[in-house]
Amino acid sequence: MASKDAPRAPLPMAGFTPDPNADRELVNIHDYERAAIQKLGPGPLAYYTGGAMDERTLAANREAFQRRMIVPRIMTDVSKLDPSVMVLGRRWPHPLWVTPTALQRLAHPDGELASARAALARGLTFGLSTSASTDMADVAALGGPRWYQVYLLEDPGARRAMIERAIDCGYEALVLTADLQRLGRRERDIRVGFTIPSGVTLPNIAKAAGVPPEEAAQVPFVSTLDWRSLEWIASFGKPVVLKGVLHPEDARRALDHGASAVVVSNHGGRQLDGAIASLDALPGIVEAVGGRAPVLFDGGIRRGTEALLALALGATAVGIGRPVLWGLATAGEQGVGRVLDLLIAELELSMALAGCPDLSAVAKLVVRNHYGQNM
Numbered sequence: 001m002a003s004k005d006a007p008r009a010p011l012p013m014a015g016f017t018p019d020p021n022a023d024r025e026l027v028n029i030h031d032y033e034r035a036a037i038q039k040l041g042p043g044p045l046a047y048y049t050g051g052a053m054d055e056r057t058l059a060a061n062r063e064a065f066q067r068r069m070i071v072p073r074i075m076t077d078v079s080k081l082d083p084s085v086m087v088l089g090r091r092w093p094h095p096l097w098v099t100p101t102a103l104q105r106l107a108h109p110d111g112e113l114a115s116a117r118a119a120l121a122r123g124l125t126f127g128l129s130t131s132a133s134t135d136m137a138d139v140a141a142l143g144g145p146r147w148y149q150v151y152l153l154e155d156p157g158a159r160r161a162m163i164e165r166a167i168d169c170g171y172e173a174l175v176l177t178a179d180l181q182r183l184g185r186r187e188r189d190i191r192v193g194f195t196i197p198s199g200v201t202l203p204n205i206a207k208a209a210g211v212p213p214e215e216a217a218q219v220p221f222v223s224t225l226d227w228r229s230l231e232w233i234a235s236f237g238k239p240v241v242l243k244g245v246l247h248p249e250d251a252r253r254a255l256d257h258g259a260s261a262v263v264v265s266n267h268g269g270r271q272l273d274g275a276i277a278s279l280d281a282l283p284g285i286v287e288a289v290g291g292r293a294p295v296l297f298d299g300g301i302r303r304g305t306e307a308l309l310a311l312a313l314g315a316t317a318v319g320i321g322r323p324v325l326w327g328l329a330t331a332g333e334q335g336v337g338r339v340l341d342l343l344i345a346e347l348e349l350s351m352a353l354a355g356c357p358d359l360s361a362v363a364k365l366v367v368r369n370h371y372g373q374n375m
């Protein structure tokens with residue numbers, strides 16, 4: 001009989017293989033946010049982290065995940081997972097993309113090039129903003145899957161020139177952002193007096209408008225965006241993804257007017273303060289679209305478990321915004337890579353633990369509120 005005090009061999013814990021080389025400081029996306037806050041100067045920090053006015057929508061994007069719980073399934077073989085998904089004719093290895101965020105050179109001298117390289121290394125589609133601080137041709141030269149986000153310029157010649165250039169550069173889809181009819185009032189930027197520092201420019205606007213780079217920030221966007229604008233951009237023959245959709249009727253109309261996909265988004269809480277949380281808008285839009293087109297989602301995703309929730313509510317794939325900027329500010333291309341790897345690993349782990357070998361199983365998961373009730 002073994003004595004109570006006899007030394008015991010370590011318990012064999014099947015599957016428990018802690019990585020001795022794991023980074024113990026930057027364990028999750030929240031750690032990257034904290035690290036980025038330490039690194040960024042006051043202007044870039046305000047610009048990246050801020051939302052509009054009282055930041056109700058910014059907070060609601062996060063809080064909407066807290067209100068929802070997954071009902072996991074069991075007894076399904078999840079030894080092999082397939083997290084891939086078809087989006088506009090391309091198979092994405094993971095249901096994630098880098099959603100466009102402006103001015104990435106505020107975070108790191110390599111800016112968008114570093115983020116795009118990290119995305120490319122993982123087969124993820126990279127969204128380049130009209131307001132990027134890197135020329136679209138330089139990102140295209142990396143050769144990865146890429147979408148170009150369009151703000152329509154006021155001048156008709158410049159407007160057309162920018163779209164034609166994106167198509168020439170091999171961008172596979174044009175993402176028309178619909179929720180920036182005017183710039184939201186971002187009070188953190190006002191308080192720190194944020195301006196674009198010299199040395200950081202907007203080359204895609206400058207080239208299209210034919211102005212010197214230092215004047216690009218003054219080039220106006222159209223103030224008359226409407227459904228005809230969507231039809232016009234669709235007439236170039238590339239798939240158009242309408243970003244900033246929050247109302248089911250707008251999602252239907254988007255498809256009627258030529259969009260190939262929609263992005264449920266409130267611009268990370270930076271435009272209309274008080275706009276509904278992206279996650280709360282998602283189910284209604286999924287229902288309205290009824291499987292006719294991909295429904296992408298962004299807003300507040302900081303965990304693979306949160307990506308799982310959005311996918312369970314019917315998103316085809318999810319966009320990652322600020323976490324990419326935090327990775328970039330913390331450690332350039334490597335930091336963005338780590339942020340993406342963490343999200344991918346967390347999503348795969350949560351798929352397995354929810355009993356989902358693939359995304360069609362995820363789409364069937366039941367989501368309840370945090371009291372366990374139907375929503």
Ligand SMILES: Cc1cc2nc3c(=O)[nH]c(=O)nc-3n(C[C@H](O)[C@H](O)[C@H](O)COP(=O)(O)O)c2cc1C
Pocket residue numbers: 047048049061099100101102129130131132149177243265266267268269270298299300301319320321322323
């Ligand atoms: C600093 C910053 C800049 C952004 N710039 C753009 C942009 O140029 N075009 C655009 O369509 N969306 C832009 N967005 C919105 C993002 O594409 C996305 O909708 C949002 O960041 C998603 O929320 P998340 O940051 O919580 O992931 C920006 C967001 C941030 C935080």
